[in-house]
Amino acid sequence: MSFGLNNILKKILPTGLFYRSLIIVAAPTIILQIIITVVFFDSIWIKSNKGLTRSLVGEIKTLSDIYASQNEQQIQYLTDQFKYNFDFVINIKNEELPEINKERKYSPIDRSLRRELKSVFGSTNYWFDTTSYEDVVEIKVKSADKLIEIVFPKEKIAPSSVRIFILWITVPSLLLISIAIIFLKNQTRPIVNLAKAAERFGKGDFVKDIRPSGASEIRKAAYEFDRMAKRIDRHLKQRSEMLSGISHDLRTPLTRLKLQLAMMSQKDISSKMSKDIDEMEMMLNSYLQFAKSQVVEDSVATNINKLLIEISKEKNNKKLHLDLANEIVLVGRKNALKRCFNNLIENGLNYAENVYVKVSKSTNRLNVFIEDDGPGIPINQYKNVFKPFYRLDQSRNQNKSGVGLGMSIAEDIIRSHGGNIELGESQYKGLLIKISLPF
Numbered sequence: 181m182s183f184g185l186n187n188i189l190k191k192i193l194p195t196g197l198f199y200r201s202l203i204i205v206a207a208p209t210i211i212l213q214i215i216i217t218v219v220f221f222d223s224i225w226i227k228s229n230k231g232l233t234r235s236l237v238g239e240i241k242t243l244s245d246i247y248a249s250q251n252e253q254q255i256q257y258l259t260d261q262f263k264y265n266f267d268f269v270i271n272i273k274n275e276e277l278p279e280i281n282k283e284r285k286y287s288p289i290d291r292s293l294r295r296e297l298k299s300v301f302g303s304t305n306y307w308f309d310t311t312s313y314e315d316v317v318e319i320k321v322k323s324a325d326k327l328i329e330i331v332f333p334k335e336k337i338a339p340s341s342v343r344i345f346i347l348w349i350t351v352p353s354l355l356l357i358s359i360a361i362i363f364l365k366n367q368t369r370p371i372v373n374l375a376k377a378a379e380r381f382g383k384g385d386f387v388k389d390i391r392p393s394g395a396s397e398i399r400k401a402a403y404e405f406d407r408m409a410k411r412i413d414r415h416l417k418q419r420s421e422m423l424s425g426i427s428h429d430l431r432t433p434l435t436r437l438k439l440q441l442a443m444m445s446q447k448d449i450s451s452k453m454s455k456d457i458d459e460m461e462m463m464l465n466s467y468l469q470f471a472k473s474q475v476v477e478d479s480v481a482t483n484i485n486k487l488l489i490e491i492s493k494e495k496n497n498k499k500l501h502l503d504l505a506n507e508i509v510l511v512g513r514k515n516a517l518k519r520c521f522n523n524l525i526e527n528g529l530n531y532a533e534n535v536y537v538k539v540s541k542s543t544n545r546l547n548v549f550i551e552d553d554g555p556g557i558p559i560n561q562y563k564n565v566f567k568p569f570y571r572l573d574q575s576r577n578q579n580k581s582g583v584g585l586g587m588s589i590a591e592d593i594i595r596s597h598g599g600n601i602e603l604g605e606s607q608y609k610g611l612l613i614k615i616s617l618p619f
Contacts, residue, residue, distance in 0.1 A: 277322055278320070293308050306319065374401060441457070508539065545617065546616070
C-alpha cells in the first residue's frame with residue numbers, strides 16, 4: 181500500500197532539488213494559511229454574519245408587527261426612526277412578492293438571510309436580492325395585506341473585515357514565499373553548477389578551476405571535485421605522455437634493425453624479419469593513436485556533415501557513400517570525433533566492398549549509421565570487439581592486420597561524449613554500427 185502511494189507521489193512531485201525545497205518551505209505556509217482562513221470563516225466571519233443577520237431580521241420583524249397593528253401614528257414614527265437611525269429605505273406597496281428567486285446557493289450571506297427570514301416569516305412570505313446592487317440589499321416581506329420593501333447597506337450583514345483579513349493573509353504569504361524562492365535559488369545554483377561541471381568532466385571536457393560558492397557543505401564538495409578532476413587530468417596526461425614516449429623511443433631501435441636487415445645477404449630471413457618489424461611499427465602507430473585519443477581537447481561546435489565530407493575527401497575512395505540529408509551541429513571534441521568516424525569507416529573499407537554512412541536526427545539526439553556489405557561479425561562477439569587489443573580475424577579477412585584498438589578507441593570517444601555505440605546486421609548483410617550522440 182505504502183509502496184504504491186510512494187510511486188504515485190514520485191510521479192506527481194517534481195524531481196528538481198529547487199522545486200522540492202520550495203515545496204518543503206511553501207507547503208507548510210500555505211497549509212497554515214488555509215487552516216487559519218477556514219477557522220476564521222467558520223468561527224468568526226460566519227458567526228458574526230449570522231449574528232448581524234439575526235439582528236436585522238429582528239428589526240424587520242418589529243417593522244412588520246407595527247405595520248400589522250394598523251396604528252398610523254406608530255407606523256409613521258417608527259418608519260422615520262428606522263430611516264434616520266438605521267439608514268433604512270422603507271416603502272409600503274400594494275403588490276405581490278416577486279416569483280423569481282435571486283438567492284445564491286453558495287453565498288454565506290444569502291444562506292444566513294434565508295435561514296433567519298424563513299424561521300421568522302415562514303417559507304413563502306419573504307423575498308430578498310443581494311446581487312442586483314453592489315452595496316445594498318433589498319428585502320420584501322409580506323405583512324397582512326401589504327408588502328414592505330426594505331433597502332439597507334450590505335455592510336449591515338457582511339462584516340467589512342473580510343477583505344482586510346484576506347489581504348493580511350495573502351500578502352505576507354506571497355512575501356515569505358518570494359523570499360524563500362530567492363534564497364533557494366542562491367542555494368541550489370552552486371549544486372546545479374557542480375552537476376554541470378561533473379557532466380562535462382564525464383564527457384571528457386577540460387573543466388577549469390571551479391569557484392566554490394553556497395553553503396559550506398557545497399563549497400567543500402566543489403573544492404574536492406576540483407581536486408579530483410585535476411588529479412585525474414594529471415594521471416591521464418602522465419599515462420598518455422608515457423605511452424607516447426615509449427612508442428616514440430621504440431622507433432629508433434626498429435629503424436636500426438631495418439637498416440641492418442637491408443644489408444644482410446640472406447634475403448629470405450631479411451624479408452621475414454622486415455615483415456615482423458613493419459607489424460611492430462604498425463602497432464606503435466596504433467598505440468600513439470590511442471594516446472592521442474586521451475589528450476585533453478576543448479569542445480567546439482562541430483558540423484557533422486562537414487566532418488564526414490572532410491573524411492571522405494581525405495580517403496578519396498569511391499566505395500564510401502554518404503547520405504547527409506540533415507544538417508546537425510554538435511558540441512564536442514572535433515579531432516576525437518574525426519578519429520572515431522575515421523576508424524570505423526576505415527574498418528569498413530578494409531573488410532567490405534562498399535561502406536554506407538547515413539546521418540539522421542531525432543528529438544535531441546544525433547544518429548550516425550555506418551553499414552557495409554562485408555562478412556560481418558557474429559552476434560556473440562559484439563561485446564568482445566570493443567575490448568582493447570581484441571582481434572576477430574576468424575570473421576574478417578585474414579590478410580588484414582591490426583592490433584584491435586580501433587573499435588576500443590571509437591567506443592571510448594563516443595561514451596565520453598555521452599553517447600552510445602551499438603552493433604548489428606546491416607541491410608547489406610554486413611556490419612551495422614549505430615552511433616547515438618546527444619546535442
